[in-house]
Amino acid sequence: MLPINETMGQYSELFMLLAAGTYTVAFIAFAWDLAKSSKTLRAVDLKAAELSGADAARVPVAAGVGASAGAVDRAEADVAGPAGRAERPTSAGGAGNAAGIGLTADGDMRYAAERRVPARVAVALTVLGAAIHAAGVITRAIGAGRVPWGNMYEFLTTGAFVAVAVFLLVLVRRDLRFLGTFVVGLAIVMLVAASVAYWTPVGHLVPALQSYWLIIHVSIAVLSSALFTLTFAMSALQLVQSHRQKTIAAGGADKLGFMRLVPNALSLENLSYRINAIAFVGWTFTLMFGAIWAEKAWGRFWGWDTKEVWTFVIWVVYAGYLHARATRGWTGTRAAWLSIVGYLCVVFNFTIVNQFFNGLHSYSGL
Amino acid sequence: MSERVNEKKNLPANGSKRTGTKAATPASPVAAAKAEAVLPALGPMGMLRWAWTQLTSMRTALFLLLLLAVAAVPGSLFPQRPANPANVTQYIKDNPDYGKILDALQLYDVYSSVWFSAIYILLFISLIGCVVPRAIAHYKAMRSQPPRTPARLSRLPEYGTLVIPADAGIPASSAISDAAGLLKKRGYRVDVRDADGARPSLGAERGYLREVGNLVFHTSLIGVLVSVAIGGLFGYSGQRILVEGDTFVNTLVGYDQFSPGTNFQSSQLQPYSVQLDKFQITFDRESQGKVGQPIDFKADVTTKESPDAPAQKEVLKVNDPLTLGGTSMYLTGNGYAPVVTIRDGAGNVALQGPVVAKLQGDNYYSSVVIKVPDAKPDQLGFQGFFLPTALVTDQGVSYSGDPELFNPRLTLNSFYGDLGLDSGAPQNVFEMDIKKLTPLNARNLDVGGISLAPGTSYTLPDGKGSISFDGVKRYIGVDIHHNPGQLYALIFALLAVAGLVTSLYVNRRRVWVRTGTHEDGRTMVEYGLLARGEDHRLAGESAAIRKLLAGAWKLDDGSQSAPSGTADNGRADATLPGNPTADFIPSSAGSSESKKDQ
């Protein structure tokens, strides 16, 4: 057992505050990007509307959802019924040429040609924040002489870092910058909650947690939770977007202009399915490794302890989500709701269950 | 079921096993149609079949899954009997108005309740009902050739065309065999049709493992459940407290508490032994706010596999159980055991040895109960506290200031009379019923209570005897478990994960290629791809195949620079004047229209 280094612990807390500050600026930049881009997009739409005249009602849809006209057609076919459902493209089609498309991510969420300065600033700031945050997590680990996930404070600070890091990693391949306000906002909330409500000085682990399973089990749980966080945000946006698409298609006014920056509902659903599939495998491992650890620690691999119950519930809900995607009438909005319910269970498991339900997992450090 | 039927019914649905119940299987159109039907006016057999179809439908499975999630929740809201029966009793006492009702609803035994069992048994029946036909269907599919080439490849989600110039000298027949070779190398099962005809074609398929993975995953879930059941039938568990120097022998009498599985036989117990030599605790002296918390427990033990086996030194720690004779021994508790000698009124030693003190508060503040049934003429009883580092507040309340033995104190009240042990009813060793006893020493009596430091002794009033506090030992609580299902559960769980990953990440794809010769001598090639199930990389595969084909025929594939592989690409080619036939390379109008008319 390594000795405790209080100085490192204090540095760590300083880094966490700095990171939260940097994230706050990044948050503002992301919000600015949403506002600015939606304005630009509307201008482009209006212009296109003037040019095409007759087709005016249709253009905003295509532009707003930032996907090809083809994708929109398919999305509509999707609503049409089982036959259409079978046609739901799982490999998104080609890029479209609708007005304003250059500004937004396309249906496949690849980066578009146009530069969005505020978004770039926001991402740069998030990277800076994440670097400081990483320093905070590492100094915490050095200070405590072990992995930095042994109590609520550490779960939150490390969890927030992983969420941001996973977001940044996905950004390398896909343009999910429209999720920036959400992910960075959540990281700020987690850091603030950690520092205000759950602050715990650096300390040793209780014997129950001294196991390499802590490293394996918890790291996978945190990683999966970070992925579930992304899909939660995407599913929520999917619901809003699908509502907006329907309104526009029915000739209603587009009251949610900022959603122009967000890809269409079907693209959101497809990508969140792919991420949820990865996260579900991760959660399966979390559950299994948890069971193996429980066997090592308590002599039974499953005992319906409160924490075990909720981990199981989450697993079943996401299994339900995967099944929903394969069940007629359950794709789209209902699947999105399942993904949201699953995430609410994740949050519940982490907050309420850790603090208020007593079970064998009394390690919240409170 | 003939290949042809399979092909015809399934293809337009875009290779989706997602279309319905078990649409992936050849038998499925029928099943799907049935699932749709309203309650039919059928005989009993018909009803049964109808119920079975309902039960094994995807929708029911989804419903049962979500129901299972909901049903698991109350177990975390209410105290559960298997975990802690005392909490349940207390809960019912605290909530007299509805506590009993909850009990009637089995809310304190959620995971063995009728309703919870019903849900998961239905779920697993549904699962079996789904897995078996699917396994049979897939077995057939794996042994049959890829499906017939569709008439209009352009309807497929990925479609493209290539044109080989007339002077390249590659006729339609060799073009198709080239394509076949390339696809085989890419891991496809390939079937060439009409090789020497005017319009040779091939059908290719890969990714059969996807369905295998899915079947393995679902079957393994059943395996896990069965393993758990085996553990419940043949396993056992028990508890024992061991003071330093004590030896546990794995026989029924060796246990303080024992819970056998339904089919347990005492001959299952191997008479190994474990002696606790020494138990050490390291306390935190560094962490802010956590000083005095234990950070390491270490029990040195001597074990023997059997009575005559050689002794072995081993270490038992938290998270690091001992394994012996098919069982595992876990360190689950610890505390202090003050060693006392008690003499009775006749001057004889009535009790001598360590007394296990039960943890009550911070810093090993523990309660002590000593029953001395052998004392004569009167049985003696003691009740009080043990404090490893005794301190007293300004108000005169004693507390323990540290978990280590810096100032150990034993503070007791004493009683004499009938302990009630002779009635034969089992008693909790940590509790004493003092109602029928007469107090000898107590704080509120003139003689006061007893307070002993190690090495001191006290003579009881009225010549009832004496007590001496000789020293302090540590004790540990161990759990012993034997679960024969455990290994199988692990194996099935690993299989499940392997199956899951396979079924999520192996893509099942079909490719068809058709070639033909244009009037002007060019060789026209069209191809189409179809995924079965989720496959976001189908476009990539299409592009890759296009590249391979173009490379093999040394075509300068102009469209390569554009994002290739998308259907539009190929269709641009298709507008070439003078297509051999309309359905071979259809008109450009085909693309979005044909999607809808399916």
Ligand code: HEM
């Ligand atoms: C009640 C009986 C069940 C039936 C009839 C059933 C049926 C199916 C089917 C047909 C698929 C394939 C979906 C597709 O191809 O897109 C599937 C996938 C899946 N099932 Fe089930 N299932 C059942 C129970 C369960 C249970 C109890 C679980 C775990 C809680 C589970 C977890 C999954 C998962 C995670 C997948 C997605 C991975 C894959 O495609 O293999 N299933 N199930």
